Amino acid sequence: MTSKHGSQWKALLELSKQWSTQVLGLKLGRELVVVVYGEKNVRQVFSESEFDGRPNSFFYKLRCLGKRLGVTFVDGPLWREHRQFTVKHLKNVGFGKTSMELEIQNELKLLREYINDNKHKPIKVDSMFSSAVMNVLWKYVAGERIREDKLERLLELFYLRSKAFTLTGGLLSQIPWCRFIIPGLSGYKLIVDLNQQISEIIEEAIKKHLNKEVQQNDFIYSFLDEMNEENKASFTYDQLKTVCLDLIIAGSQTTGNAVKFALLSVLRNKNIQEKIFNEIENTIGDSMPCWADSSKLVYTSAFLLEVMRIHTIAPLAGPRRVLQDTVIDGYVIPKETTVLISLADIHLDPNLWPDPHEIKPERFIDEKGLSKSNEHIYPFGSGRRRCPGDSLARSFVFIIFVGILQKYRIDCVNGVLPSNEADIGLLAAPKPFVANFVSRE
Numbered sequence: 001m002t003s004k005h006g007s008q009w010k011a012l013l014e015l016s017k018q019w020s021t022q023v024l025g026l027k028l029g030r031e032l033v034v035v036v037y038g039e040k041n042v043r044q045v046f047s048e049s050e051f052d053g054r055p056n057s058f059f060y061k062l063r064c065l066g067k068r069l070g071v072t073f074v075d076g077p078l079w080r081e082h083r084q085f086t087v088k089h090l091k092n093v094g095f096g097k098t099s100m101e102l103e104i105q106n107e108l109k110l111l112r113e114y115i116n117d118n119k120h121k122p123i124k125v126d127s128m129f130s131s132a133v134m135n136v137l138w139k140y141v142a143g144e145r146i147r148e149d150k151l152e153r154l155l156e157l158f159y160l161r162s163k164a165f166t167l168t169g170g171l172l173s174q175i176p177w178c179r180f181i182i183p184g185l186s187g188y189k190l191i192v193d194l195n196q197q198i199s200e201i202i203e204e205a206i207k208k209h210l211n212k213e214v215q216q217n218d219f220i221y222s223f224l225d226e227m228n229e230e231n232k233a234s235f236t237y238d239q240l241k242t243v244c245l246d247l248i249i250a251g252s253q254t255t256g257n258a259v260k261f262a263l264l265s266v267l268r269n270k271n272i273q274e275k276i277f278n279e280i281e282n283t284i285g286d287s288m289p290c291w292a293d294s295s296k297l298v299y300t301s302a303f304l305l306e307v308m309r310i311h312t313i314a315p316l317a318g319p320r321r322v323l324q325d326t327v328i329d330g331y332v333i334p335k336e337t338t339v340l341i342s343l344a345d346i347h348l349d350p351n352l353w354p355d356p357h358e359i360k361p362e363r364f365i366d367e368k369g370l371s372k373s374n375e376h377i378y379p380f381g382s383g384r385r386r387c388p389g390d391s392l393a394r395s396f397v398f399i400i401f402v403g404i405l406q407k408y409r410i411d412c413v414n415g416v417l418p419s420n421e422a423d424i425g426l427l428a429a430p431k432p433f434v435a436n437f438v439s440r441e
């Protein structure tokens with residue numbers, strides 16, 4: 001069904017329509033999985049603590065370097081303590097005059113240099129942003145820019161790792177013991193090797209901090225300080241490694257895809273692109289964009305929200321594990337069920353968003369021309385497990401997008417309009433596309 005509909009999210013949505021249900025139950029191997037649709041049900045999952053768990057099968061441990069540690073794939077007291085710590089550190093990072101904002105602006109300068117060096121040829125937009133996002137995340141976590149050779153290695157390892165998970169996830173998650181019989185074929189050996197290599201890079205960064213070789217205050221130093229406090233038994237070396245990995249995995253592809261969708265959308269909508277350029281020119285002129293400009297660039301900010309609505313980066317949020325028997329929409333959901341939360345179909349629901357497939361930034365602007373909030377949009381989830389990296393992600397997307405449109409007109413190559421259809425796996429990404437970046441000067 002997934003290959004017929006192009007993605008697991010669409011296949012499941014189709015099934016839910018066939019069965020006319022907003023609570024779709026599936027038996028995958030031994031696992032009971034429920035996909036929840038509709039704003040009322042989704043809000044219930046976001047708000048009730050019975051849904052705060054994360055699955056704890058062997059497969060999810062493999063994602064966290066082999067142990068049930070970190071923030072993303074744990075629950076209970078360990079999650080609460082480390083989520084609180086992470087949220088405290090990520091709150092407002094990127095908003096305001098922080099070192100992270102300067103770092104994003106620095107990446108913008110490098111991106112512009114790259115565009116200028118390639119100005120006479122079409123640029124592959126797909127690979128443009130990976131280094132910029134990874135550098136910003138690494139700076140946040142480990143306090144410094146990552147060395148060029150290590151950056152390339154890390155990007156390659158993450159790419160291989162996500163490919164290995166996509167290829168082998170089904171088999172390894174449903175029949176975990178197959179790793180003993182076919183460690184190579186099942187992908188188990190490859191993932192363990194990749195985990196080991198990523199671990200080594202993070203360990204090296206932690207060692208540099210233990211030797212006080214890094215100048216800047218960063219996440220690793222804050223965590224190490226916490227390890228020296230009393231009653232902080234859960235602040236261990238392995239936990240630090242896994243939280244670093246969690247932040248990089250959760251932040252890199254998601255944020256990069258959001259910028260790519262924004263560029264794709266202006267490439268496909270010339271009028272909107274010109275409106276955004278005029279707003280930038282008339283409001284901030286030639287100055288370096290910063291987060292504070294987002295309140296002045298009302299149309300541009302509304303457009304970026306609209307892109308996040310039409311292209312939901314995490315179409316199925318979760319997975320969650322049900323911590324005690326509960327009921328959704330009249331259906332009994334047993335303890336230990338895995339729950340997936342369908343966000344993308346709320347963002348495309350014609351009852352909430354008239355003409356849902358059309359880009360209309362005006363949805364987020366009131367009659368006085370001021371920004372208007374809308375309670376039906378959830379790109380970062382909601383509730384206790386809401387994304388703690390949203391300030392960093394939104395700041396990155398805003399500064400990089402505005403900084404590129406300020407200097408370049410983005411045109412199709414040979415008049416060919418790239419597809420608006422997303423590649424949807426665990427995350428949604430635009431299909432690889434090329435564009436001409438024509439200097440406005």
Ligand code: HEM
Nearest residue numbers: 072250251254255258313314317318380381385387389393
């Ligand atoms: C456009 C970019 C991003 C999008 C669309 C996004 C989306 C999401 C969503 C929907 C969730 C909630 C999952 C759930 O409800 O179960 C989430 C969780 C999470 N995100 Fe993000 N995210 C983005 C960027 C980032 C960044 C930059 C970071 C870190 C620097 C980050 C770190 C995390 C973590 C650690 C969690 C797990 C929270 C928990 O389980 O308590 N994300 N993200």
